[in-house]
Amino acid sequence: MYHEINPKHYGIAIEREETLFKDKSQFQDVEIFKSKGMGNVLTLDGLMMTTEADEFFYHEMIAHIPLIAHKNPQTVLVIGGGDGGTVREVLKHKSVKSVDMCEIDGMVIEASKKFLPTISCKLEDEKVKVYVEDAIEFIKDKKNCYDVVLIDSTDPMGPGEGLFTEEFYTNVKNSLREGGIVVPQSESPFVNVNEMRKMYILLKKVFKNVAPYCGPIPTYPGGYWSWAFCSDDVDVPHCHKKVDKERADEIAPLCKIYNARMQTAVFDVPNFVKEIVAGE
């Protein structure tokens, strides 16, 4: 039985069948195991990253909300996301001409290509360029080139720590074209309250509009996750009438979760989430 116990002293248990891949990269322990009921499961340093059975909850949410909120997303950067799930969702948008993915750990990409084929399936697409580099360095000289940047990182405690700093967010912002949007995953509002609070304080220093949106992820801590919608130019879509329904309706049939109504509903968050992100 695989366990991930979170700081609230509870967590998930998954029945394992067999280990498919297990190695130590320069950065972390990488493992993929076959589970009894949730498909193949990727863990990094023993922490749950994704399962074939529930990965769509995360990948649809991080990608489609900002891409539909953007008027005409053509160039997208995915930071992290080595399993390929976020890239797969981004490519569902016809307007997208190129996707750069910057993942520090090549072992995650290679293991995912082999053992998570339904997730990594678009990494070889001709629109995709994969950079096996540290995003902290990668982003420094990128100016005015991306419409949407998705930060599909691990937690702020560990190898992903440098992706949760004011300097990094500022560099990401400078990589945006006019009308650009950035969405980092922003942790569990039920389990990672302090990490989430710190993160929003930083994001609000850098971006004019910052708003959390939330959704369920069965195998993540708390079963409930958040993402931060960040932009200087684009307002949070709070009104159905302002949603580009035509584009949303094109994407919805390709999704298990996403539809036009969710484009606004996910921003209607519980009171306790509002309190966390209210800041200092």
Next chain:
Amino acid sequence: MYHEINPKHYGIAIEREETLFKDKSQFQDVEIFKSKGMGNVLTLDGLMMTTEADEFFYHEMIAHIPLIAHKNPQTVLVIGGGDGGTVREVLKHKSVKSVDMCEIDGMVIEASKKFLPTISCKLEDEKVKVYVEDAIEFIKDKKNCYDVVLIDSTDPMGPGEGLFTEEFYTNVKNSLREGGIVVPQSESPFVNVNEMRKMYILLKKVFKNVAPYCGPIPTYPGGYWSWAFCSDDVDVPHCHKKVDKERADEIAPLCKIYNARMQTAVFDVPNFVKEIVAGE
């Protein structure tokens, strides 16, 4: 470590500290244990019912959505719900004059009063009448007397089975006054797909308007739960303008989740939930 493993061969694990109550009632095994990080935890036949740390997710959702959707809820029936959490939330509404609670198992009520005081705290309120009876019998002669009926039951597999039949739903419907609303909990759309599908087929035979609404519950199977909004007279609130914002804003400060925006957002459900409830 307490485990609840669901049919998808994964589930939750909770670090136990000590058993506070453990007995066998006429109907089921009743246990309350102290956990390390989630407060006291109630299980029935070993299945997770509620924890002090996350009970608000369930109880706010089952109560406030129908009570705000109803024009002027005065008389409410809670079926099941022996821990008292649903009754506590119902009593936050000023218009409510009386709450009947019909719970089959007196042991659940007594154990909750002793070991879950923050949940059961309103069971002695003067507006509340507790009936330790089988709801299947209790409901038969109730005609035209409730504004809202909340079915806060266990799963359809076990002692709660009889609460998931066309006959029972018909009797519940006949207990409603004009403009009445019924909300049963309707299982996990990620884990209990078949049970949920069957349930909505039956509900749609009985009620004119039936719509699922969803929300996170960290310790329930899939971390994600559903409830069925059922009424012959009241439409599902799909538009912010139709929400009684004044009453919703009165309730919100008393809640950790509920606010006026959620009154509509919870009905904007993922595509896979729509497919489950689309029925035959």
